[in-house]
Amino acid sequence: MKQxxxxxxxxxxKNLVDAELLMRQLEKAGYRVEIDGEGSRAGIVVxxxxxxxxxxxxxxxxxxxxxxxxxxxxxxxxxxVMGCLSQRYSTELKREIPEVDGWFGKFDWKGILxxxxxxxxxxxxxxxxxxxxxxxxxLKISEGCDxxxxxxxxxxxTGPHRSRPFEEIIREAERLTGMGVKELLVIAQDSTYYGTxxxxxxxxxxxxxxxxDVPGAEWIRIHYAYPAGFPFELLPVMRERPNVCxxxxxxxxxxxDRMLRLMRRGVTGEQTRALVRRVREEVPGIVLRTTLMTGxxxxxxxxxxEMVAFVRETRFERLGVFPYxxxxxxxxxxxxxxxxxxxxxxxxxxxxxxxxxxxxxAFNAKRIGTRTRVLIDRVEGDGYAGRTxxxxxxxxxxxxxxxxxxxxxxxxxxxxAIASAGDYDIHVI
Numbered sequence: 001m002k003q004x005x006x007x008x009x010x011x012x013x014k015n016l017v018d019a020e021l022l023m024r025q026l027e028k029a030g031y032r033v034e035i036d037g038e039g040s041r042a043g044i045v046v047x048x049x050x051x052x053x054x055x056x057x058x059x060x061x062x063x064x065x066x067x068x069x070x071x072x073x074x075x076x077x078x079x080x081v082m083g084c085l086s087q088r089y090s091t092e093l094k095r096e097i098p099e100v101d102g103w104f105g106k107f108d109w110k111g112i113l114x115x116x117x118x119x120x121x122x123x124x125x126x127x128x129x130x131x132x133x134x135x136x137x138x139l140k141i142s143e144g145c146d147x148x149x150x151x152x153x154x155x156x157x158t159g160p161h162r163s164r165p166f167e168e169i170i171r172e173a174e175r176l177t178g179m180g181v182k183e184l185l186v187i188a189q190d191s192t193y194y195g196t197x198x199x200x201x202x203x204x205x206x207x208x209x210x211x212x213d214v215p216g217a218e219w220i221r222i223h224y225a226y227p228a229g230f231p232f233e234l235l236p237v238m239r240e241r242p243n244v245c246x247x248x249x250x251x252x253x254x255x256x257d258r259m260l261r262l263m264r265r266g267v268t269g270e271q272t273r274a275l276v277r278r279v280r281e282e283v284p285g286i287v288l289r290t291t292l293m294t295g296x297x298x299x300x301x302x303x304x305x306e307m308v309a310f311v312r313e314t315r316f317e318r319l320g321v322f323p324y325x326x327x328x329x330x331x332x333x334x335x336x337x338x339x340x341x342x343x344x345x346x347x348x349x350x351x352x353x354x355x356x357x358x359x360x361x362a363f364n365a366k367r368i369g370t371r372t373r374v375l376i377d378r379v380e381g382d383g384y385a386g387r388t389x390x391x392x393x394x395x396x397x398x399x400x401x402x403x404x405x406x407x408x409x410x411x412x413x414x415x416x417a418i419a420s421a422g423d424y425d426i427h428v429i
Contacts (some may be wrong), residue, residue, distance in 0.1 A: 004042030011050025135411030177216030228266035295345025364421035
């Protein structure tokens with residue numbers, strides 16, 4: 001029997017793609033590999049860490065310690081650690097947790113294979129084994145980030161922005177759809193910077209337009225846009241190509257001029273509002289997902305009330321919020337004092353989410369009685385759970401399909417009438 005390796009991938013979808021690339025290399029080296037398996041009995045564990053904010057770092061350290069404890073108990077033979085946290089804090093972590101058998105950077109797949117006495121297969125550099133359901137997959141178009149946001153440690157871990165070659169991405173998309181993937185989720189640290197450093201111009205609109213021609217790509221979904229320098233030529237592509245989802249994930253973080261300046265976001269509050277208006281005008285019916293931050297150094301009660309008003313007025317269909325985390329090495333860590341109390345940060349985040357709950361409920365209520373196309377993701381109870389084109393997996397609401405709908409194929413598209421709706425999920429018949 002092949003020796004087993006269990007990869008535990010923490011953090012974002014970009015991390016998951018890295019785990020899938022490693023998984024393919026390990027499989028080609030002769031191992032039996034699983035990602036995030038329940039009750040795994042594999043003898044080797046690889047923890048793929050996240051180091052974005054304090055909570056993510058704590059989760060990563062807790063998982064490493066849990067696997068070390070399993071090693072002490074004889075449940076596993078070796079524990080390896082890779083990813084963002086290991087990339088950034090390997091010296092400190094080696095000293096604090098010496099029981100780990102190997103520490104590797106975010107992209108050091110060759111090092112892991114060498115530690116196992118295996119060779120990295122250069123010919124399979126772009127191949128990966130999917131850990132997602134077979135009907136959707138993440139498509140990473142670039143790595144790293146050139147932005148200088150005050151609070152963000154990502155550039156410290158991933159380096160400068162590096163776009164993947166245009167044709168390489170298209171070839172991967174064709175491979176994925178050839179495997180049965182129907183939904184391509186376009187991701188990057190900053191998707192709206194694609195091509196700028198590689199080709200001397202932004203090529204995201206061209207890339208998405210070409211992806212829309214890939215046979216079998218029924219949905220193309222764009223994540224992690226950036227407001228400064230937004231490529232407006234993307235909007236006609238989103239409006240006119242029927243398989244490009246009318247959905248955009250764009251992190252705005254704040255709306256106050258003062259806070260945007262302190263955050264080094266490169267836009268003003270009015271530019272932010274104008275961007276949202278233009279996107280909605282040029283792509284009728286689009287659903288916007290954004291992320292906001294509470295408690296950044298210097299945020300006053302007045303700044304926060306402006307954010308509250310912005311959320312009420314703009315009425316984002318999808319919204320997440322997280323309290324600021326003070327990260328060493330960032331501009332904030334070097335120049336600002338973390339002067340908003342933790343309880344205040346959290347209370348502000350909860351207030352925003354309560355407002356968003358009401359907005360989401362109102363948005364869903366308007367949809368009752370209409371028909372919607374649903375991608376069936378999984379069995380749920382005696383029925384199914386799926387998504388509309390307005391919902392990304394793992395972060396957005398789901399469609400609950402009653403068992404009375406009959407037997408459905410996972411990964412198939414079906415049209416349903418919306419019968420009822422909660423604050424977030426909708427129910428169809």
